[in-house]
Structure formats: C-alpha cells, structure tokens
Amino acid sequence: MSSRYYITTPIYYVTDAPHIGHLYTTVAADIMSHYQKMMGKEVWFLTGTDEHGQKIQKKAKETGETPQQLADRVVQRYLEAWKVYGIEYNDFIRTTEERHKKVVQAYIKKLMNSGDIYLSSYEGLYCIPCEAYCTETQATDGKCPDCQRPVENLREESYFFKMSKYVEPLIKHIEQNPSFIIPESRKNEVLGFLKGEVRDISISRTTIDWGIPMPADPKATKSHCVYVWFDALTNYISALGPMDNDEKFRKFWPEAIHVVGKDILRFHAVYWPTFLMALGLPLPKQIVAHGWLTDSNRKISKSLGNAIDPIALSKEVGIDGMRFFLFREFVFGLDGEYTKEIMYQRINADLANDFGNCINRVTNMIPKYMGNDAIEVTKLLSESSELKTLASEVVPQAHKEMEHFGYQKSLESIWKLISGVNKYVENNAPWTLAKSTDPKDKQKLEEVLLHCHESLRIASLFLVPFIPTSAKRAIAYLGTESDLKVAAPLATQLLWGKGPTSVKVTKSAPLFPRLEIPKA
Numbered sequence: 001m002s003s004r005y006y007i008t009t010p011i012y013y014v015t016d017a018p019h020i021g022h023l024y025t026t027v028a029a030d031i032m033s034h035y036q037k038m039m040g041k042e043v044w045f046l047t048g049t050d051e052h053g054q055k056i057q058k059k060a061k062e063t064g065e066t067p068q069q070l071a072d073r074v075v076q077r078y079l080e081a082w083k084v085y086g087i088e089y090n091d092f093i094r095t096t097e098e099r100h101k102k103v104v105q106a107y108i109k110k111l112m113n114s115g116d117i118y119l120s121s122y123e124g125l126y127c128i129p130c131e132a133y134c135t136e137t138q139a140t141d142g143k144c145p146d147c148q149r150p151v152e153n154l155r156e157e158s159y160f161f162k163m164s165k166y167v168e169p170l171i172k173h174i175e176q177n178p179s180f181i182i183p184e185s186r187k188n189e190v191l192g193f194l195k196g197e198v199r200d201i202s203i204s205r206t207t208i209d210w211g212i213p214m215p216a217d218p219k220a221t222k223s224h225c226v227y228v229w230f231d232a233l234t235n236y237i238s239a240l241g242p243m244d245n246d247e248k249f250r251k252f253w254p255e256a257i258h259v260v261g262k263d264i265l266r267f268h269a270v271y272w273p274t275f276l277m278a279l280g281l282p283l284p285k286q287i288v289a290h291g292w293l294t295d296s297n298r299k300i301s302k303s304l305g306n307a308i309d310p311i312a313l314s315k316e317v318g319i320d321g322m323r324f325f326l327f328r329e330f331v332f333g334l335d336g337e338y339t340k341e342i343m344y345q346r347i348n349a350d351l352a353n354d355f356g357n358c359i360n361r362v363t364n365m366i367p368k369y370m371g372n373d374a375i376e377v378t379k380l381l382s383e384s385s386e387l388k389t390l391a392s393e394v395v396p397q398a399h400k401e402m403e404h405f406g407y408q409k410s411l412e413s414i415w416k417l418i419s420g421v422n423k424y425v426e427n428n429a430p431w432t433l434a435k436s437t438d439p440k441d442k443q444k445l446e447e448v449l450l451h452c453h454e455s456l457r458i459a460s461l462f463l464v465p466f467i468p469t470s471a472k473r474a475i476a477y478l479g480t481e482s483d484l485k486v487a488a489p490l491a492t493q494l495l496w497g498k499g500p501t502s503v504k505v506t507k508s509a510p511l512f513p514r515l516e517i518p519k520a
C-alpha cells in the first residue's frame with residue numbers, strides 16, 4: 001500500500017455562491033484527507049473552481065460583469081465557505097490561472113499531433129447547463145437526459161477526440177480494477193454506457209470565446225475554444241505542476257482519488273480516463289461517486305431555486321454539527337433527503353445527548369472520585385471489560401468502512417462505543433461504588449472510570465476528522481492531547497491502552513448546546 005494519498009473535489013462553477021451540495025463533496029474530501037493524514041499517509045488535497053465555458057459567459061452577461069470579474073467575485077464566496085468550515089486543502093486551483101492554461105494547451109497540442117484530436121463538423125442537440133451534447137433518442141421531448149432542461153440545436157465546426165478508440169481498453173481497466181469506480185452500482189452504470197454506442201466527442205467550441213483557445217491551425221476556418229470539460233478535468237493534473245517536472249506530480253498523480261457527485265460521474269469515469277490513455281498518462285486510482293442531497297426528492301441546486309447557504313446553516317447548528325449530520329445521516333453513495341427536522345434531531349440525539357453527555361459525565365466523575373491530580377490511566381486497562389471488548393470490535397469496523405468511504409457506517413460503529421459507555425456507567429453505578437468502604441469496590445470504581453475514559457479517548461480521537469473542533473475539545477477535557485502530537489499512525493493509537501499513561505482530566509462544559517427545533 002502506498003504511503004501517499006491524493007484526493008480531489010470537483011472544481012465548482014463560479015456561476016453562484018456554494019450551497020449545501022458543494023459543501024457535501026468538499027467536507028467528504030476534507031474528512032478523508034484528515035483521516036488519511038492521521039493514518040500516517042502523506043496527503044495532498046486539491047479543490048478549486050471551474051471558471052470557463054458557456055455557463056459562466058452567460059451568467060456574466062446577466063450580472064453585467066465580465067466573466068473574469070464574475071469568477072473573481074464568486075471564487076471569494078467559495079474561499080470564505082471553506083474557511084468557515086475549516087477545510088484544510090493543500091491547493092486551490094482556478095482554471096483561469098496560467099499554470100492551468102499552459103497544461104491544457106500542451107495536452108491538446110499533444111493529442112492533435114498524435115491524431116487523437118481531429119477537425120470535423122458537428123450538428124447535434126446540446127445542453128448548455130450541462131455543457132454536453134446528447135442524441136435525439138436521449139433527449140425525450142427535447143429535454144436533457146441529465147437535468148431535464150431544454151436542449152438546443154447546435155451546428156459548428158469542431159475538433160473531435162477519438163474516444164471510441166479507448167472504449168475497449170477502458171472497459172478492460174474497469175473490469176480488472178474492481179475498485180476503480182465505487183460504489184459498485186455506479187461502476188455498472190458506467191460499464192453499461194461503455195458497452196453501448198460510444199462516439200467520438202466534440203472537444204472544442206466556436207460559439208463561445210470564454211475559454212482556453214485551441215492551438216493555431218491553418219485548417220480551421222474559425223477560432224475555437226477548448227471544450228470546458230477537457231479544460232476542467234485537466235485541473236487534477238495541472239495543479240500538480242506536471243510541465244515543471246514538479247515532484248508533486250510524480251509523487252501524487254498515481255494515487256489520485258476523485259470524489260464526485262453522481263451527476264458528473266461519466267465525465268470522470270469515461271471522458272477523463274480516455275483523455276489520459278490518449279496522453280499516455282496513468283489513470284487515477286479511484287473515482288468515488290456520491291449521491292445528491294435532495295429537497296422533496298429533487299436535487300438541491302441553485303438553478304432549481306432550492307439552494308441552502310452553508311454559512312447560514314453553520315450559524316444555526318454549528319460547523320461540527322453540520323459536518324457530522326451530513327455524514328452520519330446519509331449513506332455516501334445514495335441520495336439523501338435533507339430536512340431541518342432530521343438535521344436538528346440527529347445533532348441533538350447523537351452529539352448533544354450521546355457524545356456530549358457522555359464526555360460530560362465521565363470528565364465530571366473522574367476528578368470527583370479520583371481527585372484533581374494527574375492520574376495514571378493505563379494501570380487498570382489490562383483488566384477485561386465489556387467496553388474493552390466493544391472497542392476491539394468497533395474500531396476495526398470503523399476503519400474498514402473508511403476504506404471505501406463508508407462514513408455513515410463508520411460513525412455508527414463509533415457510536416456503538418459511545419452508547420456502550422453510557423450503558424456501562426448505568427450498569428456499574430460509579431456513584432454507588434464510591435460510597436462503599438470495601439477496597440475492592442474502590443478498585444472497581446477506578447477500573448470502571450478508566451475504562452470509560454479509555455473508550456472516550458478512542459472515540460474522540462477517531463472523530464477528529466469528522467468534527468475537528470469539538471473532538472479536540474473533548475480530547476482536551478480527557479487530558480489526552482498528547483495523542484494529537486504523536487507521530488504514530490491512528491490505527492496504533494486507537495488500540496486499547498495505547499494512549500498517554502498519565503492524564504489530567506477536567507470537567508467539561510457542554511460540548512454541544514441542545515438545539516431548539518424550529519417550528520415549521
């Protein structure tokens with residue numbers, strides 16, 4: 001297994017400020033990046049914005065700005081949202097940057113020279129919002145098969161990419177690498193598409209001028225811009241500095257994992273790999289397709305008018321509340337219906353009640369029954385207990401789920417441990433043991449408290465990638481901050497008894513305030 005990890009989000013269109021759907025993808029990548037870092041990997045996490053193409057040009061006309069002004073204004077909203085949510089990306093790429101444009105042009109030139117890009121003409125139905133052509137049969141009632149908006153008839157001189165040439169090798173690659181596209185259902189969808197009729201695709205546009213120019217060509221009668229999806233997909237490599245022989249490219253490109261919404265899976269799982277094959281470059285390691293957040297079963301999106309502002313939400317339920325809710329409530333690969341009620345209930349039940357209360361209880365009892373000084377924690381941890389057994393079951397499960405982006409199940413496993421602590425406290429009633437004068441009970445009391453402490457140390461440390469601020473606060477109350485500084489990989493630190501030997505526990509303030517569910 002490689003010690004390196006490269007994770008990307010899609011680059012977002014700068015037509016509008018980010019909404020909860022964009023947040024979903026970005027936090028997903030942030031959690032995984034954080035987790036992999038804690039697992040000891042050298043991680044590179046890339047996000048950015050998609051700033052060219054007809055969509056942007058059209059929007060800029062509406063707002064009375066130049067496309068560049070629009071991009072410069074809207075990109076700030078993304079940067080702000082990611083800052084609020086504590087997204088720890090390593091690089092943010094904008095497709096209007098020079099470092100990106102030069103790679104796109106070099107790659108296009110290479111493919112023109114090799115004959116994989118050729119000049120011809122195209123007539124077809126085109127969906128402007130999706131920036132994609134479709135066939136007559138796909139466009140039932142003149143509507144785009146993906147977004148259901150009307151398609152337009154477009155005829156233009158165009159460059160084409162020989163996609164058909166790479167269909168067979170790509171099918172083979174997908175079949176030989178079962179985890180290339182996850183989840184499985186999406187992989188089958190892509191294979192189904194590839195086994196149908198796949199034509200060469202138009203790779204340039206003459207109808208717009210807001211894009212990267214195609215290289216000069218005496219055969220062309222018009223000026224062409226590079227198709228926005230070729231431009232956009234290339235960001236995953238251009239950001240690594242491949243032309244400058246950047247070490248980043250060599251180190252990270254072969255480890256690439258693209259996290260994308262199911263709406264743009266085909267671009268990532270068909271277009272992108274065939275471009276790469278033609279360029280003679282290695283394919284990414286994996287494409288992870290997630291579902292949509294929906295509102296009354298419709299995708300949440302700006303154009304459908306049901307977008308939800310992530311910054312406003314963070315003020316309502318907290319950053320960590322949001323981060324947790326999105327990945328505990330919904331199965332990553334499936335659609336999830338978003339409602340405020342579900343969000344408030346989930347945050348109250350799991351964070352305020354289960355986790356928050358548990359931390360509060362245990363950090364209250366330890367100083368009360370064992371004194372305020374630092375205590376030696378590891379001494380009684382070798383004793384067996386139901387918590388020790390539970391931790392040895394749920395932690396490996398939680399790791400296993402993370403291997404395939406199973407955030408929901410991973411959190412569910414950790415919650416088994418947290419609920420286990422709450423039950424264990426009830427069953428062993430430390431307050432009764434504390435009243436006893438029997439030395440055996442005193443030993444039992446310490447054992448119970450230390451086993452609770454150890455379970456919460458493990459749970460809180462595992463939760464750092466998901467709810468960084470609150471998990472770190474919990475860790476500070478437990479007195480196990482040194483875990484955060486240790487170089488050992490998370491997998492080792494999460495083993496029972498592998499925490500610091502001596503800790504000073506402080507009674508916690510509530511970690512999560514109980515939210516008042518707003519009346520509908």
Ligand code: MSP
Nearest residue numbers: 010011012013021025050232233260261292293300
């Ligand atoms: N610019 C392209 C991507 C190019 S990547 C080389 C694009 N941009 S986008 O701004 O429209 O949206 C990008 C991503 O946002 C989607 O693929 C998806 O990951 C996420 N989402 C947007 N709406 C969403 C939901 N309602 N639910 C979940 N994710 C959604 O497509």
